Amino acid sequence: MRILVTGGTGFIGSHTVVELQQAGYNVVIADNLINSNIEVLDGIENITGVRPAFEKVDLTDITATKEIFKKHKDITAIIHFAALKAVGESVGKPLEYYGNNINSIINMLTCMREFDVRNFVFSSSCTVYGQADVLPVTEQTPKKKAESPYGNTKAICEDIMNDFAFAENQFKMIALRYFNPIGAHPSSQIGELPNGTPNNLIPYITQTVAGIRKELSVFGNDYNTPDGTPIRDYIDIVDLAKAHVTAIQRLIDNKNKSNIEYFNIGTGTGVSVLELIETFEKATGRKVPYKITARRAGDIEKIWADTTFANRELGWKAEVPLSESLLNAWKWQEKLGSLKL
Numbered sequence: 001m002r003i004l005v006t007g008g009t010g011f012i013g014s015h016t017v018v019e020l021q022q023a024g025y026n027v028v029i030a031d032n033l034i035n036s037n038i039e040v041l042d043g044i045e046n047i048t049g050v051r052p053a054f055e056k057v058d059l060t061d062i063t064a065t066k067e068i069f070k071k072h073k074d075i076t077a078i079i080h081f082a083a084l085k086a087v088g089e090s091v092g093k094p095l096e097y098y099g100n101n102i103n104s105i106i107n108m109l110t111c112m113r114e115f116d117v118r119n120f121v122f123s124s125s126c127t128v129y130g131q132a133d134v135l136p137v138t139e140q141t142p143k144k145k146a147e148s149p150y151g152n153t154k155a156i157c158e159d160i161m162n163d164f165a166f167a168e169n170q171f172k173m174i175a176l177r178y179f180n181p182i183g184a185h186p187s188s189q190i191g192e193l194p195n196g197t198p199n200n201l202i203p204y205i206t207q208t209v210a211g212i213r214k215e216l217s218v219f220g221n222d223y224n225t226p227d228g229t230p231i232r233d234y235i236d237i238v239d240l241a242k243a244h245v246t247a248i249q250r251l252i253d254n255k256n257k258s259n260i261e262y263f264n265i266g267t268g269t270g271v272s273v274l275e276l277i278e279t280f281e282k283a284t285g286r287k288v289p290y291k292i293t294a295r296r297a298g299d300i301e302k303i304w305a306d307t308t309f310a311n312r313e314l315g316w317k318a319e320v321p322l323s324e325s326l327l328n329a330w331k332w333q334e335k336l337g338s339l340k341l
């Protein structure tokens with residue numbers, strides 16, 4: 001039994017490979033390395049003692065994708081992470097985003113059918129909820145129109161999975177809707193490797209504290225929240241990785257209640273940008289230089305997860321405290337040094 005992890009050298013993928021291997025699964029990673037680094041395999045091996053099989057493949061190439069399944073005949077499940085993911089970039093490059101993210105999922109599902117692989121876990125996002133009218137969001141919260149081509153690819157991929165699951169009900173699928181993944185492996189062997197100037201809050205903070213960036217811009221303090229800054233649900237990367245192991249196990253054990261299921265993967269707690277900075281400073285003993293600037297276009301005001309369904313059905317719960325996730329993110333940054341990525 002082997003799990004195909006697409007995008008397995010990326011931030012979430014690499015942490016998931018570690019948890020899968022530690023749970024006893026064999027893994028093959030498929031990644032084109034456009035947004036990740038082959039050295040990640042060393043980090044995975046250092047933590048687990050096992051170097052996962054690796055295939056450098058562009059998953060929009062159906063012929064090359066089929067070769068993975070011909071070579072690794074023991075693949076029984078797929079976790080599909082591989083995708084372009086920069087929200088801002090997607091606005092300027094919609095065809096690249098739709099082309100990559102939609103074609104690759106269609107190719108994965110096509111291979112599932114051709115090679116009779118029945119279990120599929122997809123990395124979706126809370127972006128599908130947009131600014132929900134009622135908080136926290138449950139899996140039944142209505143989806144809203146996406147703010148960016150990137151967000152729209154997640155919504156479209158969920159629709160494709162849904163229609164495929166309806167048409168061919170021998171296939172079992174789970175979409176995990178992530179909230180805001182943060183942190184790094186506590187060993188500091190793997191972590192986030194942002195490409196160029198980080199868009200996300202935590203890598204921007206750690207790079208600022210490391211002296212790579214001058215100061216953090218806090219995008220707006222005039223939101224309708226207690227301190228005026230936006231609220232998110234920050235989920236530790238190892239907790240998030242473990243959710244994938246429970247999802248895979250659920251499918252393999254046939255414990256799923258329908259052949260497509262959706263789960264919110266968050267902590268259930270909302271944290272503002274200023275609260276997050278304060279927690280980072282306390283956890284690391286480092287000051288975060290910041291200034292308040294204008295709002296960032298497309299940002300929603302507040303969102304956090306109702307995790308009741310995931311807690312009950314997956315038997316999974318976020319466990320790592322925010323301060324620990326932030327400390328791990330900082331330790332990882334220290335390991336990278338002041339190297340400009």
Ligand code: UDP
Nearest residue numbers: 199200201202204217218219230232273299
């Ligand atoms: N944010 C910020 N400065 C930054 C990056 C992010 O103030 O340099 C804020 C952003 O407005 C949002 C939160 O941090 O409220 C999380 O942003 P991120 O891009 O990490 O994730 P998002 O929830 O937007 O996908």
